[in-house]
Amino acid sequence: MLILLLLMAVVHAACATAVPPAPPAPPPPAVAPPDSGERARALLARGQTLLGAGDMVAAAIALREALALEPELVPARSALGLALYGAGDTEAAVDELRAALARDPAAIGARATLGAALIARQDWTAARAELEEVIRRQPDHAQAHYGLGLVRYAQRDLAGAADAYRRALSVEPNHHDARYNLALVLKLAGRETEATREFVTAAEAGVGRAQYFSGVAYAEGLGVPRRLPTAIAWWMRAAERGVTPAEDALAALRQAALGRSRRPLADRQATEQAFRDYRAELWSELPDVVREGEESAGAALVRLRRPEAVALLIREAAALDDDAQHQLELLYEHGLPGVVPPYDARILAWFQTAAAEGLTRPRIALARVYGRGLGVPRDVPRAVALLRATPHEDARRLLEELAP
């Protein structure tokens, strides 16, 4: 949404500059100071700057001041509408934008923003009318096509939505949201092959949810050959971006590989193998590193004292590599002098996630962290609770140590 807003701000500013010169100003009111027009334009410029910086509230204040000095200053009213929309005051934004358009129906930026505000209000019919008017006036308005896609999806017109997204992409091929949404509506329409192609493109551009759906496509063979290691790779990348379904999917796979789900044995073995394959394929990301013996990619980076070692080790641990888990425990406690400080937050976050998932080694590691107060306030009861729920020899020993 923020990206969308900034994009709109930029477009809006461009439109504002493209606005033809205002007709001759009417005689200034008797009470206004003689330089009010200049001051209003200065405030407009300031407001636009603040909009570009994302400070919507400050921008709205400056723009209101500008309009107080010169009420007929359409670019200021359009920009105020955008600022209010960005600040979340959709109703006021709609009012200001409609007021601006009443003064200048050709204000494309104001109309596009009005379309977006109406979408936020879920007033699909009105939004569609405004966006179609924008497109009629400016057929290559990518944002309007994108907004129209959202509207048509909401109106359960999946084909129309896909068409709108494609038009947005034809104008702006790097419109990743349009591509991701295109993939979604294609998927919802059952056009899996096309959907996967678009998902993968968006995923490669770094759209987290698209990475998750790319993983789904490879896991289930939707439009691509079924390949679990690739699915794991996409889900790992999505999980690193905080996409929860990807984390859940990986957790479910780990449970399957550890034999904790109801899946048949063959599935379990295939999943274990997929994790192994994934770990092996991590080497492809390190073309410049020479492997020594059977070491893992993460271990190689530790050996080479490279800072990206932690991220890679976490991926390997998440792919059920016990060595990587062990390395992470050492790294957390002692750090890698000069490269990774002790008590790295990323490692702790992994321990917490994996412990909650019920993985044995991370639970013991987390219990040690809390029991000894390693980078966190010491919390023996929590450590004991973790250990008691973990049937393992190391857990028993640590429990004896913490609660003799």
Add this chain to the structure above:
Amino acid sequence: MRRPRRLDAAIIGGLAAVAAIGVELAVSPALDTAAAARWLPARVPTGGVVVISEAAAASADDGALRRLVTRLSAAGAAAIVLDVPAQVPRAGAASEALLRQTLGQAGNIVLTLDGRPELASRAVGHILDERTGALTAIPMFAMAGERSVPALGVAAVAVASDSRATLEAGVVTVAGHRVRLDTRGRALMRATEPLPQLDLADIDADGLASLVSGKIVVVPGDPAHAERVRRQAELADALLGDGTLAPAPRASGWLAALVLGVATAWLWLRRRWWHALAFTLAVTVGTLALAMLVLRLGVLAPLAAPLGGLVVAALAAIGWRQVDARRRLESLEAELGAMREALARHESAVEALEEDLEAARAAMERSADAARSADVLRAQLEAARRQEEETRRRLDALTTASHAVTASAAPDDACARVGIVTRDPVMLALFRDLEKAARSSLPVLIIGEPGTGKELFARAAHRLSTRAGEPFVAVNMAAIPPDLFESELFGHVRGSFTGAVADRRGWFEQAHRGTIFLDEIGELRADQQAKLLRVLQEKSFHRVGAARPTSVDVRVVAATNRDPERAVADGSFREDLYFRLKGLVLRLPPLRERRADIALLAGRLLQEAAVEARRPGLALSEAALAALERHDWPGNVRELQNCLRQAAALAERHVLVPADLRLTEKPASAEPHDTDAAVLATLRRHRFDMQATARSLGWDRSTVTQRLKGLGFRALVEARGDVARAAAALADDPTLSRTVELKLREYHEHLLRTVGGFDSADAAVAACRRRFKNLPERHFRSLEALLQLHFSGRSG
């Protein structure tokens, strides 16, 4: 042509069944299910279905719903039933795609039809249902467009068991569970105790698997559906626990209605009422018991139609029985009337011929023609006698039939309810008259020997009247001291005489709005009669010593053991008072004239005597009963009661023999029975049947005929030749007037035929003296007066 009763029963039973089936079609199965719901406790859930709390479900957005499904699926839920609200979009295409992804991965999702069927799911189910009492009827399949959609609960069980629900011949089979459907394709589900419920804390807890593994989990969504989705969850549980009810085939209820209707109607029409009532109650209880029994076995038996048929048939049969009896009675009474008239004519003809024959015999000695005439008369007389006998025989048969109908139309239990024990047709007929007259304020005069039940009839007159809720005051007039007569009957004011220390309400005032029973009315002195007459005329009286009159609204029932007409005739009873009292006259027959009641009464009275004497189990031997029936009982029922009390107290055996009864034959009554009044009373008692009267008096029939003829001539003179008026006066009962009128007319015409050839009254009288030799002398005065009237009219 009369239909046989069996056909009546079939028609009534059939119509009752049709009516009951009609009602059943209109309200079914509400009545049956309401009864079932009352008898069946709510079933305990199997535990195979758990429900997410509505609060938890309502708070779940798409993300929470995905997480919920993921958790439940991972925990091993056998099926997850989702009622996903249909609002679109929930949170955009991404959310929708993710939800679909999650549901697809879970693999065992069941959705509601009006949720979002385009989401990935194994099955879709409808949530239609219908409350029928405490039961719920759920269509097991419903058409959605062109496809058949199972109920949500059925779909859930099918998914959980990885099977399909099939419908064949009204039976749905799913995962080995069979459910019989009603005619509208619905399963009937018992009320269920609340299903196990999970909230969000349970879902996030580690032990979720133990709560949901292998179970159906229902996630309500749209609050508008929550109740119906809950019932579908109960349906799934009922299917797993075989907790549905199988409705019995509807035709079985209809058949039962028909059979019970016909059987009940037949019993009410053909059997005694208590047999029919017992059957009706027994069948009702039996039907209910059977329904309860089969309900325990999971079958909903039809109740509305069979019981409706039974009740309607019973009521219709009772009504029909009354109508039929009334119709038959009316027909019989009409026939009886005609037959009585015929008998009267035949009797008169016989009597006239006998007289003519007698006259002819006297003349035989004088001429041969007379002898021939006597032969002809003899032949005519024989023929007339045969006709009379035939008519009498038919009359007896009709009377018996009439009594039988009367007994069936007015069951003697109505009598028994007011304490009158009898099956005697005369008593029952009197009771029926009393029932009819009771609702009016008509005075009732009860005449009967002591102990014949006068007070019982008086109380019955009160209980059957609209005054039943008001006082009944019985006053024995003979027991009131003469000087206290006014004070007792009308009350007094304080100080009105010595000893009147306070105001006192008399019997009349105490009976205000109710009934006063004046017993032994024949014992009143002349002055007392005058006072009583004034009260009856004015409906008000003065308390002794009071200046103002007191008005009362009282129904008077009087009784006497004396013949009031005789008392009027001999001047001991005021005629005007008699006419005031004789609204409805009931002449209670003495016990000796209803001997059939003796066994019935003896049984009842002996039981009471045995209880009184604390000797349970006393019984009468056959010989003792025969002795009782032979005895004349001048003291009537009271004497019988005392006899049995004495026997119960003194007998040494449990079975009483004649000796225990200590009956002594009393000499015949010294009371003369040959006075005109006595003869007239006997004639009236026997409804002017000459033969029965003659038998009762121990005379031959011609003597009775002559006495009636004399009485008739006197009545005709008093009525100045108006035969109808004379007959009414003699009959003293409108139902007998016609019979008496026929006889009087015949006597009068015979008299006129006899004197037809004479020119003067004197000559005619002389001839009549020769002709009517057996007519008592005192009646010739009337005959002379009649002839004077005749000849004066002829000459005028």
